Amino acid sequence: MVSLVNFLFFLGIILNTYFISVILHKKGLPQPLSRNLVSFTLSILIIGSIALLLVSFESYKILSVVLIQLLVSGSFIGYIFFRKIDLRLSPISGWNGSGNLFTNAILSLLLLSAGAMYSLFPIEYIKGDRDHGVYVVFGSKIQKTGGLNFDDFRYQELTQVLGNNIIYGYPAIHSDHSPQDPSVPIGSLSPRFYPLFPTFLALSADLFGLDAMFRVNSIFGVLSLVFIFLIVKKWIGPWGALIAVFFCAFNPAQLWNVRTTLSEPLGQLLILFSSYLALYFFRKNKGWMFFAGGILGLSSFNRIDSLIYFPAIVIFVGYLLFLRKKSLWRGFNFLFGYSAISILGVLYGYINSKPYMVDLWKSKQLLKLTFFCVSSSILLSGLLFFSNLKIGKKSIELLKNTILKNKKILRVAILSFLFLLITFAYAIQPVISNSENLTDFFYFKKNSFIFFVLYVPLLLVLFGIGGYDLLVFRKQSSGSLVFLLLGSLLSFVYFYDPSIYPDHYWASRRWVLFPIPFACIMGVLGLYSLPIKRQAIKSALIALIFAGYIYHLYNRNRLIFFERMLSGYSEEFERLSVSLPSEKAIYFTKKQDLASPLRYLSGRDTYLIHKTRPFLENASRLIESGWNVYLIDEDFNLEDGPITLEKVDKIHLEGNYPLDTVNRYPDMLLYRGTFLQVYKLGLDPKASAQVKKSVSLNPSQFAYMLKTVRSERKSQPNVYEEVKAYDYYIPKDPKGKFRAEFEGEVLSQATFSVTANQSSSVIFPESPGVGDDKKMSIEFSVENPETDDVQIRFHTKKDRQAVLKSLQLSRIP
Secondary structure: OHHHHHHHHHHHHHHHHHHHHHHHHOOOOOHHHHHHHHEEEEEEEHHHHHHHHHOOOOOOHHHHHHHHHHHHHHHHHHHHHHOOOOOOOOOOHHHHHHOHHHHHHHHHHHHHHHEEEOOOOOOOOOOOHHHHHHHHHHHHHHHHHHHOOOOOOOHHHHHHHHHHHHHHEEEEEEOEOOOOOOOOOOOOOOOOOOHHHHHHHHHHHHHHHHHHOHHHHHHHHHHHHHHHHHHHHHHHOHHHHHHHHHHHHHHHHHHHHOOOOHHHHHHHHHHHHHHHHHHHHHOOHHHHHHHHHHHHHHHHHOOOHHHHHHHHHHHHHHHHHHHHHHHHHHHHHHHHHHHHHHHHHHHHHHOOOHHHHHOOOHOOOOHHHHHHHHHHHHHHHHHHHHHHHHHHHHHHHHHHHHHHHOOOHHHHHHHHHHHHHHHHHHHHHHHHHHHHOOOHHHHHHHHHHHHHHHOHHHOOOHHHHHHHHHHHHHHHOOOOHHHHHHHHHHHHHHHHHOOOOEEEEHHHHHHHHHHHHHHHHHHHHHHHHHOOOHHHHHHHHHHHHHHHHHHHHHHHHHHOOOOOOOOHHHHHHHHHHHHHHOHHHHHHHHHHHHHOOOOOOOOOOOEEEOHHHHHHHHHHHHOOOEEEEEEEEEEOOEEOOEEEEEEEEEEEEEEEEOEEEEEOOOOOEEEEEEEEEEEEEOOOOOOOOOOOEEEEOOOOOOOOEEEEEEEEOOOOOOOEEEEEEEEEOOOOOOOOOEEEEEEEHHHOOOOEEEEEOOOOEEEEEOOOOOOOOOOOOOOOOOOOOOOEEEEEEEEEEEEOOOOOEEEEEEEEE
């Protein structure tokens, strides 16, 4: 049955691609590459839209998607016969001979290479603490239940037992209940992300399993590259387009983000697809401009910040009003197409994720977007009203004539302004910020451009000024302005206010949405449009810049190029979905990155708690009510009072991942390992809680390990080479003094640290111990009575490898 569904699924894609290609050929799109690319991309978006519609009604099933897809194919056949279009069409119909054979071969090689780099080395981020993992959780939820209804009214029962120790929901799956609105039940949960990208993840999981989720973006990434080729080819020809594709394909931010399960690559594809349709059909068909706007409007189901596109489109319409009034309705059609779909996206968010919208409004993010949209709407309405007045018509005509007469002055002014803006952002703003003594977060926010050029070299950005000159003053193609205005506005917004935590590569996701491909493309346009008459000199300069960019890519990509990040995660979660007990089972953990994947991917009812101690104190009531209660914890030897804890399984989450650097490019690849124990809880009325004065920890039973896999750091010694962490749950009376005693070899070369409460607080900063090579000790104090656990960390260096043989933890009277 599964194989039949898969066959019908891909049959539907093939049929829709073919039928759309037939229709496009009739509508005036003869080139086979562009026609087939548009057809295939539309087929993919049709599938996603069908699945999204079903998700909206909590009715998603892969079989339903396939059947509706085949109905769509039937409707295309009906249209073709009704319009009397010849159904026979060769896929290469319109190919103009061997002139493009060589460039097409190079393009194919680039696309195959990029596709391999994207799909063979995915980032298996199955952790619920960041968006990568949350999107995977959402995709799995859709696949298993048909929608994104996270409501769980068991929370009401758990609250009666565990009180405030239970956490409602998970990261990005928040409780809608609040003391201010008691009518909303405690178990009401709603998602904090939009559904289009998770819907594609659900489709991939249904077709090929969990591992396929990590490769969905590779399809979007490759499609984006072909649209880049077609867009740039129209401006500067095939060779410049190939260079633009190369610059974008292997850009480190593009490489990283396409390998992740983040929504930006899909958003990037929608922008490029819409820009290509606007560029190609602007002078051919008004209706296609509405369709191009609708494609961009799909972004409103993918990312809420896509509302920022609206002011850019308004500027586009305003430009047509003043300088290309005969084409004004083409601009309006694009605006109406975008607005129609975007309004549906906003309505979806309001109906299905109202608390998310409210939170964004309170944080002023949605307020700012709404202000920009409303202000630009009012401004456009005012301009339209003014343009129909007698004085308005005269004023617009006067302004148009003034601009045309002073075109050279305007050209110099705009290009000079861009150069000064880049100079300010790169050279002046950092000097100002250095004098303000800012934190890392605010320094990044004020100087994001200097970190952007870690991904796109400054020289290429400066050449982008020439790209503006080409598109605005020399080509004068109104259809190009959609691409230009979207790129300019998104670049300005995400440089001025990135609104993201500034660790790389995390911060790059904002820029990869469009600023990075936009800057690369504009740089290539500027490079190819240099006013150098001697072709040999110009070609030599292009070759030099190309070689320099290759060196840039080598420096930036060598840390991650052939690495499959967190490669053990998906295999472990698939194992857990089989090995963990499920009969009347209920799981509890403090690990926020584990709880939601374990629940929605592995299918085990898992809940988050704040503290272990109050949970164990009340767990007996859950056991007595008939549940098989399990606790997932880092302590290898957990025990407490009248509750017995039996180890039934263990969880190993391992893989390589870059160092989370802030305000500098990642230069270390780390092995990260988390090792957890699964305990089944039981009752033992005879047992009593005892406070042990001394505890022996087995050095081989570390709960956390971090070690350098590869380092690109020069001129600086490594901060660490290896860290092993040992967790200890403090069963009673946590306040007091503790001594950790270490025995081993070369301990004088090691350093030690202690954290508490899931490593959220440092109670003993990394320091040498007291003793000699054989024995070492440290002393620390626990002041907070709410402290639940301590984690003792043992730091060693590669060239001074200390060996730990035993670890004793004791209270100091």
